[in-house]
Amino acid sequence: MSRQRVQQLASEFLARADATGWFEALYAEAGADYAKVPWADLAPNPHLVEWSVRNHLTGEGTTALTVGCGYGDDAEFLAKLGFRVVAFDISPTAISQCERRFADSQVSYQVADLLKPPPAWQQNFALVFESYTLQSLPLALRPAAISSISRFVAPSGQLLVIARGREETDALGGLPYPLTQVELAQFESLGLRQQSFEDYWDDENPPVRRFRVLYTRSN
Ligand SMILES: C[S@@+](CC[C@H](N)C(=O)[O-])C[C@H]1O[C@@H](n2cnc3c(N)ncnc32)[C@H](O)[C@@H]1O
Known part of the structure; x- marks a missing residue:
């Protein structure tokens, strides 16, 4: 499915004031043809893998939450590192494809x-991983989404955010809408402390500007 088709689907749903319905429509249209979903690499996010190797990330039985997990590759990667992973997505089709792809998985797909989100998830996860969900939501929904993500982080827990990045002054263009540092600053106003901030161009062709940010909750 082309990026153009994705834009078309998103625009149709947005015109009906349904900002998230297009995800299920897209996954349903793709069916088992995963290549039709433009962000589906069917492999863990390389920016997560590189970060986890560099930081010797291990789960040791602690809990992790994967936000907007898509086809589940990042959730499976974290499970292999020893986390007890809950992974969720708004799309029932995406979740059933996760369960089909990883039939013997230890990950709880929801x-x-x-x-x-379920109230029980509040401050419940030692590691929260968010990649590319925020950037796929309209700007108006981001404060609520950021607030929700911040609440998942347990005391002393960590949040890793990977996203496309832009300056406030950059043109927005079409989906995905990269994040700004002003948007990310909301995590700090919600009780998380920024531990590291990376701003870099990846090795895609053409290169994409990425933000990779680690936060911790101190209490
Ligand atoms: C751009 S995709 C990224 C998927 C995956 N995180 C990755 O990095 O490949 C955004 C994902 O977020 C999901 N999503 C969007 N809005 C959501 C919401 N409100 N709640 C849960 N999942 C959502 C979509 O269904 C989609 O799978």
Whole structure:
């Protein structure tokens, strides 16, 4: 499925004031043809893998949450590192494809809406991993989404965010809408402390500007 088709689907749903319905429509249209989903690499995010190797990340039985998990490769990667992983997505089709791809998985795959998450997830995860969900949401929904993500982080827990990055003054263009540092600063106003901030161009062709940010909750 072309990026153009994705834009078309998103625009159709946004015109009906349904900002997230297009994800399920897209996954349903793709069916088992995963290549039709433009962000589906069917491999763990290389920016997560590189970061985890460099930081000797191990789960040792602690809990992790993967936000907007898509087809589940990042969740499976974290499970292999020893985390007890919950992974969720708003799309029932994406979740059933995760369960089909990883039939023997230890990951708990769940259909849930980031904007209305189960109350039991509040401050419940030692590691929260968010990649590319925020950038796929309209700007108006981001404060609520950021607030929701921040609440998942347990006391002394960590949040890793990987996203496309832009300056406030950059043109927005089409989906995905890269994040700004002003948007990310909301995590700090919600009780998380920024531990590291990386701003770099990846090795895609053409290169994409990425932000990779680690936060911790001190209490
Ligand atoms: C751009 S994709 C990224 C998928 C995956 N995180 C990755 O990095 O490949 C965004 C994902 O977030 C999911 N999503 C969007 N809005 C959501 C919401 N409100 N709650 C849960 N998942 C959501 C979509 O269904 C989609 O799978």
